[in-house]
Amino acid sequence: MQTFRYPHFPPELSTVHVALFNTVTNSADIRSRIIRASQLQGPDGDTERNALNFAFIDARLICSLLHLQTAIYQAVLAHAQRSLRTKTVHSEILWALNPTNNASIRRYGVSDTATSLIVVRISSPDLPDVQQLMTSVVSGTLSSLNQLPEITDWGTVKKYHKLNDEPALKAAAKNVTQERIVVNEIVTSTVAMKSVSS
Amino acid sequence: MSETKSASLRLLEASEKISQGAEAKIYRTQLHDPVSLSESTTDGDRVLLLKHRFHKQYRHPSLDASLTKSRIAGEARALIKCLRSGVNVPGIRMVDATEGILGIEWIDGKSVRFLLGGGAEDDEEVIEDGDVPEGEDDEAEDEDLLKEYGVSEDALMNMIGTEIAKMHQADTIHGDLTTSNMMLRHPSSPKGLQLVLIDFGLAYMSTLVEDKAVDLYVLERAFSSTHPASEPLFAGVLKAYEKGVGKNWTAISRRLEDVRLRGRKRSMVG
Missing domain, CATH: 1.10.510.10 (Transferase(Phosphotransferase) domain 1)
Incomplete structure (x- = not known):
């Protein structure tokens, strides 16, 4: 797990915890738990929602740490300005990642078959044992975020962002490394400007 | 630090101002500070150029707000269009249309x-390489x-x-x-x-x-x-x-x- 600090944000939003889990075995469970938690009433519901108070992101759709951080940053910024378009700052990350305006949770959130998950928690600097909170929900191998580009499903990323016919990709088509740099740049920039796109 | 100041303005205060024009001020900053140094991220990725279209006193506040917002949006759209078309332009890193701030990739x-x-x-470069010979x-x-x-x-x-x-x-x-x-x-x-x-x-x-x-x-x-x-x-x-x-x-x-x-x-x- 890695932690990033944003001292200019209000304390309760100033700390971002990010972890990558590989060989995840309980994605379907996590997904149904989230759905159930959203419907639970009373103190039990609050406890369960608190236990699941993360963003769960399909790691195959993330190109780089910068891509992820950009989505997180824009979500936190929206929250700080009280202009969230979704219910929570965590779901706002999924909204920011999605280049179109529907199915952001279905595409970028946890699916039943996901084996690599990114888990994000936005909190105050003094939330203890965040990694413990994450591992108690996700059954998988905690991995280094440097592995992200190897997990990326570049074909699906290009499809979701409609990049296949773009001149930028045609120009870089011969060189895989070059093409990934270009895709990562377009995708990261798209996320950064989502709040003012169209 | 006052509580009323927005997050983005506080970011600007912590950034280095490198240039100022009539429309905007330019800053250099770093985002995404890792708390532990164990897994270092690519440092270049964290350096940003911030372009702040500051509030213009001579304009009515609501006109100023909507102009600023649409100009930030316009600039971001032009950049993304260029990126997709394979034109070399700086990537976009953050947008705060409310404050009029556009964060873009730092070009080394x-x-x-x-x-x-x-x-x-006048005020750009010089920093690294000293004066331009004449x-x-x-x-x-x-x-x-x-x-x-x-x-x-x-x-x-x-x-x-x-x-x-x-x-x-x-x-x-x-x-x-x-x-x-x-x-x-x-x-x-x-x-x-x-x-x-x-x-x-x-x-x-x-x-x-x-x-x-x-x-x-x-x-x-x-x-x-x-x-x-x-x-x-x-x-x-x-x-x-x-x-x-x-x-x-x-x-x-x-x-x-x-x-x-x-x-x-x-x-x-x-």
Whole structure:
């Protein structure tokens, strides 16, 4: 797990915890738990929602740490300005990642078959044992975020962002490394400007 | 620190101001500070340039807010359009339309103006390489500046023409093409040597030959006013541009001739 600090944000939003889990075995469970938690009433519901108070992101759709951080940053910024378009700052990350305006949770959130998950928690600097909170929900191998580009499903990323016919990709088509740099740049920039796109 | 100050304004306070114009202030900053140093992220990724379109006292607040917002949005849209079209421009890193802040990729390099010996534009560059040499030995010094980047003057002109052609093929008009608004990305940076077009604050979409010709004309004037003996240089730009726009060249070059005779503004008579 890695932690990033944003001292200019209000304390309760100033700390971002990010972890990558590989060989995840309980994605379907996590997904149904989230759905159930959203419907639970009373103190039990609050406890369960608190236990699941993360963003769960399909790691195959993330190109780089910068891509992820950009989505997180824009979500936190929206929250700080009280202009969230979704219910929570965590779901706002999924909204920011999605280049179109529907199915952001279905595409970028946890699916039943996901084996690599990114888990994000936005909190105050003094939330203890965040990694413990994450591992108690996700059954998988905690991995280094440097592995992200190897997990990326570049074909699906290009499809979701409609990049296949773009001149930028045609120009870089011969060189895989070059093409990934270009895709990562377009995708990261798209996320950064989502709040003012169209 | 006052509680009423927005997060983005507090970010600006913690950033280094590097330039100020009439419309905006420019800052350099770092985002995404890791708490532990164990897994270091790519440092270059964390450096940003922030462009703050600050509040204009002379405008009504609500007009100011909506103008600022639409200009930030417009600049971001021009950049993304260029990125998708394969034009080298800075990537977008953060947008706060409410405060009028656009965060873009930091380009590690020098402006073309500087590299051609046009001098630093009052407050930019200088920091790293000291003063720009002036006088008769200018030419030799410029060659040295370019040598560090491994390009000749001709090759640089070629890169400029190619980039503008790609942009115009995507029907994007820059609106303020000057040698200060082009940077040469240092060959040692992850993306390698590139000519990067910057400052899309006046950019707009247009398919009109007129707009593309005027865009070129503005650059031609910028060349002749900042760089001595610029004619062969600009000819090199146009040669590469011609190749880049293909069959569209005939119409654009004819219109460029017209624009040279009458200037940038079209006569409204008749």
